Amino acid sequence: MTTNYPVGITRRSAWLRMIGFHLFLLASLILTLFPFVWMFSTSFKPSGEILSGTLSLIPISPTLEHYRNLFGAVNLFVNLWNSIIFSLVLTILSVILNSMAAYAFAKIQFPRRERLFALLMMTMMVPGQVTMMPVFLILKYAGLLNSFAGLIIPGSVSVFGIFLLRQFMMDIPEEILEAARIDGCSEIGIFWKIILPLSRPVIATLAVFTFIGAWNEFLWPLIIMLKESNYTLPVALANLNGQYNTDWGLLMAGSVLVVVPVILVFLTAQKHYMKGIAAGAGKE
Amino acid sequence: MRNDIFPASRCNILLKRLICLFILLLFSILPGTSRAGTEEKILQFWAMGSEGKLIRVLADRFEKENPEAKILVQAIPWTGAHEKLVTAVVGNLAPDICQMGTTWMPEFEAMNALEPLNSRLNLKNGLSEADFFPESIKTARQNDVLYGIPWYVDTRVFYYRSDIARSAGFNKFPETWMEMYKLCSEIVKAKRQANQPGYAFSLPINDWQIFLMFFWQAGGELFPQAGRETVLSIPEFGKTLEFLKRFIDEKLAPVAAGKDMDLLAAFESGYFPMFISGPWMISEIIRNKPALEGKWTTARMPMDKKYTSFLGGCNLVMFKGSPNRDLAWKFVDFLSRPDIQADWYELSKNLPANRLAWKDARLAQNSHMHAFREQLEDAKAPPCVPEWEQIADVLSGTMEAALFGKTPSGEAAEAANRNIARLMRVQPESMGKTAIIIAASAIFLLPLIFLVIFFRTGPGDGNRSHRTPPGMVLFFLAPAIIILVVFLFIPIVASLFASLTNWNLYGLSDPSKVNFIGFDNYRRLWEDPVFWVSLKNTLLFSLLGVPLNITLSLASALLLNRKIVKFKALFRIGFFIPVITTMVAVAVIWRWLYNPEFGVFNQILKTIGLSPLNWLSDTWLALPCLIFMAVWKGFGYNMIIYIAALQGIPESLYEAAEIDGANASQQFWHITLPMLRKTSFFVAVMTTIGYLQFFAEPYIMTGGGPLNSTISVVLYMYQHAFKFYNLGYASSIAYALFVIILAMSIIQGRIQKRLEGSV
Structure with missing residues (x-):
């Protein structure tokens, strides 16, 4: 893995770069996943909770009713x-x-x-x-x-x-x-x-x-x-x-x-x- | 030598498995064998959406009473119902009975598809016209012929928070326009003093149904006299617009009305203490907002000259050519019985069209229902003309333009009158018979001549060292080409022909009414301002969207292809997920993000001290909003193509470059980019074509509004084809777009060639 880097860059800074890079990817991932996660969590919310006007991601009282x-x-x-x-x-x-x-x-x-x-x-x-x-x-x-x-x-x-x-x-x-x-x-x-x-x-x-x-x-x-x-x-x-x-x-x-x-x-x-x-x- | 790379045995196993699977699947797709003739009479019944499920209960009861009958219910989703019915009529595959929205009736009457029912009605002891609400029976009648029986009705009333109205000094809902206006100002005044957000009234600003109610209340009429230049009462029209505009101007109602899930929540919080809706809302509020019990109720419309509201609902129709008309009528008759109608109300919450059913305790004792019962006595259905959808579109557009302050109310009324009068004008005369024959043969000869010239003038194909036998070429090409000819080339030529005809709803079931009108459609297109607006929007959308999409997809593909990335599969699927997430869910979230009051974007703007924006309700911002959303939803698609292409670049090239001391950016410019040339060409062409055919986002998010600022060419075409049934005109829009895309592709190809040599 580290062979990818030019000589002179230390192992530690390579690790830091890698972590930063992954954090960036993760942030982008959350942006793209948001509607999907919302769709998923909504399918477990009771109807009253869905229409509460706030788009929370975690169902307060999850239900399998819709399924x-x-x-x-x-x-x-x-x-x-x-x-x-x-x-x-x-x-x-x-x-x-x-x-x-x-x-x-x-x-x-x-x-x-x-x-x-x-x-x-x-x-x-x-x-x-x-x-x-x-x-x-x-x-x-x-x-x-x-x-x-x-x-x-x-x-x-x-x-x-x-x-x-x-x-x-x-x-x-x-x-x-x-x-x-x-x-x-x-x-x-x-x-x-x-x-x-x-x-x-x-x-x-x-x-x-x-x-x-x-x-x-x-x-x-x-x-x-x-x-x-x-x-x-x-x-x-x-x-x-x-x-x-x-x-x-x-x-x-x-x-x-x-x-x-x-x-x-x-x-x-x-x-x-x-x-x-x-x-x-x-x-x- | 290559056999060690591609071991034959592995290929064979794979091949065998594939063939087995394929044969297995092929068997399961063969059309099922039809059942032998049964003694039962089968009735085909089409019902829409959830009603298609609920009707089963009543169908079972009917079958018990009539053992010889078997009712086959097919549920048709509301979203595709228009398309389904039209294709069924054209293909002569319509069912025996169908549920039909009252505003659709004239269209299908004009198509000559419906069975007259006069002789079956008003018999002794049978169903009589007097049983139904008079306005409702009018929706089923055309020139004294009755084509349907009202099944259920639907009207609009006010829903309001009685507690908030009381604190504004109104113990009951206002009876007149002026009082209603006063109530709204009082509510808003109290809110401003208490520093609460919100409005008085959720008023959809491009909704012809809402507009018509107030127009009728002001004493206005559509088509007051037959066959005149004045098709609507202009002063009342202007007055209505002026009245509604005050609500927007004085911030009693927002430009973005409540939609989806936020309307109920806003009703609960008091953000919108008043809105206009139909009977289905009663059970929605009771079920979802139990805390509101006792704090809300329904009320009849206020009046200016009348208390009129809008009347909608569905009729039951029988199609011509059904073999079981007597039995079908028996079922219609059954569904109209007062006791069955009351049961149907209980099942579906649809209001009975048969007035006798309203005596049933389930309806008579429901306090929220009183307003509806009262309103039904003064509810009006829109006039029965086949061009109704187009007229409705003019009404919505006029309302929007006036309420946005774009056109003064008086002018808007004049313009609406002109536009509707033009719609009602008679069709152009058709050409003589010989002219038709010449034109028809020309239209089939032209593509042929085009093909011959096209293929003769092609660049010569350089002879290569080896020649492939023609049989081999056919083997690889023939299956694809045959399918493309049958299901693509022929339909394209057919629709090209259609673009030269006046194929509209009158010609749908009767081809003899389709006339050849030459290039009239194209001439009309040239003069159609909406087409030019849609073209401008489409070009703008592509110009901004395509580069954004390609840059983002290439960047993410390169990022995810780097060796240091862990969990590649996770990130790939993550970025790809917007592509596969259902448009419905995506639309809900994005509408919420763009919501002017609760939305995330405006929250951010407020935090950094900027004033909030109206996003989707703003004529300038709506299109960029849709572009942004489309790029977000679509970049994963091209990313996957790029990732696949990156796999094809031999590792050895990078290794060699590294030995030569090339750094990462040199490697990108000198290896990656050139090696992705063909893929990039593909991506650029496909994305451009796709964005020029932009449709889903405006269709779902904005419907083309506000003020046509997001209407695209394909959306406009679709509206003409499946909303207004102008199939000829719709085809001409499609071919105008075709010429434009073709021109752009040729330019794109030229640029490509000049930049990089041959493709």
Whole structure:
């Protein structure tokens, strides 16, 4: 650790610097965590306490009332299962399809490649809200309404994902691929054995983003699904609101329920951010 | 040689696992097999929000009485209800019965989606129109055709602290405007003397419902005569604005009214001893503020010429084309029965629309209810016109502008009259048939021609040493391209076509009413001041937000990538948490931070001796406030991308640099930054596009206000698409934005190229 510092700096001042640095990080952390902690603590406060007008962080008389109500109000396991299926399948599909396309755009030569890519980029500039109605009608004619296929397929390829992965893959040295080709490796082999492992951090990033996007999606599942038993968690939770009044405790308990799985996914993806194979392979 | 780095066996195990998991998941997403035809008749019933849960109790009772019926209730959240209903009507998938807010009725009538109910009503021993409040039945009628049955009603009354009013010398709530004004001044005077904070009255300054009540009380009318240039009573309009403005000017009411959770707390502390609200507030106060028992009550509106309040609520409607209309009616009839209506009040606290239900002890003996019962006799619903949402928007905007002191009341009344009259004007004539065919084919040919030219003029692709067989290219590209063509390219061309039509609510369920109007939408856009304001806001937002976001995310990624940092995972997730925290929770906290009275920011300003600011209610500050919040919420996203990219920089480069004696800043400028070039390009492009499509923050925090100072292009487009149903116009807004983003990206790309060679 101390080898990082130029010679001449004593061990002690290095330690002091390190502590100061961590205190700074900790302060920033508190700023970013505040709403999250508030959401968490509110879900344990009785309603009267929530509406007391002061936003205290620690519940005075903690209660599990809202979580109990949540189980009564929502068909929790069905909605949770729907959300898991939707987000997980979409994430897997999106990683596969986007990384294949990104590989083609980054490392395979074919006519008009740059133009095709520019065309894809242009589509990102059209706000998604305008295409909602046409996509809905296409799904209707395809008979995919009220099904998970209809929910998943339209979002499984994203120009964002292709762009993100392509930018990363372009930096993978051409020499590695050339060497593999000389060794008789097929394009599929190169993709599977070289490109994918080297792109692990960015694929993990895409997976996290896709998962979060799907997990929090509200309007699309609501419109596509015609049965309540097909609702995902955010849609089911939105039903807890009245037109004018809000049960804050219940709402926050629901929000906690929505956020926790996302954190788990993020922590899983974290592991792929370690320097390892990527750094080793770059040496050549 | 590389096989020792990537052992084949490991890859294969991973591959197998993935495939197994995928097949498993695929099976679970296949559409469920439909059940074989049952003898039961299934009724689809859509109800909104929490009512969708509560109605189950009554549905069960109905099923017991009618064993052949099976009621399938689907709860639709209020937040997405408009979108859900519109897509259902367009897709011909509407339910048998649906709950519908009274102000939505004309829209769906205009879409020709609702079933007329006249023949089912007023039969012997059956339900009759006279059973309901007359104003309420008016909301369901259009040209003498009845399209719905009132389910529950809702009106607004005053909630006030009787103890505070008494100490101001009022033993009962004032009957007239002048007395009410006097009560407010007395309360505030007493507060100033006792050096207490607060106001008399929480008056939302951009709420058309509140405005309409007072307008009606002043004797004003909307559409006093059919088909005239004057669509509202201008003198009364001005008088109402003038009256309400006094409350703001004399600090009897703040520009930022109570919202969310602070309203109840402020009611308890006496900060806002008076506010206007609906029946749901009774149970909220009883449940959450038991200490207030005996210190508050409800009161009918004060009068200028009348005591009128606003009438809202929901009707039950049946959709055309439902196969079970008789059974559906039976259920509607059941829900309208006085005893069921009283039960429904007990379940949901919604006020019965059937007047007979009010004789029930549960309603008749509730003292807080008396004001509502009294008020319902003099409550008015807004006029039934399909363009209502847009008119309401004009009313809210006018109220806001006048109360802020931006426009004098008289002028504001004239302007409101002009704007509403323009909205009601007839649609432009459509083109002839041949013109439509030419235009329609042109619109499909144009993208095609564009594509051909676009691809022909592309830069030549230098031939590399090896050639990939076309089959391989297809293998990698085809799946993605097919999905993109079907679900992205085709919809984009379709919406581009829509931008050249007058596709509005009349054409939603009847495509024959959609007319091709050429570039009229774009011409209208050019002259639309709100569009230009929204464009200015959007550009300002991006100009300030994008650099802030990128700097902050890169800085935090670099910090967290340093070797000396312990608990990396903890800090990463910590900075990422705003990205994943629900917008609802974030909005609550930030509204509290920005709260003019209790908020943290103003507390800080006060401590260091500066005067407090109005943050979100200030036309200058609101946008920077939203930018700050958006950057805070979003920087973790780009930080993660940068962290991933930093992993791709080979360690060997730094080691070599260290041997050469390069210090940390040299390493940053000569290794890190160049190696992050492609990622930075990605981040810059994506962030710019994202910020130019800025939507969620103003949508949730400010709704575009105050005075449109935070409205963004996408929010404006969204309002036109799903609030006003001007789908054609909304599409033209989207493509105007598209051209602007495209231009900016080209410029960005040029700059990028000039700075760093090719990308």
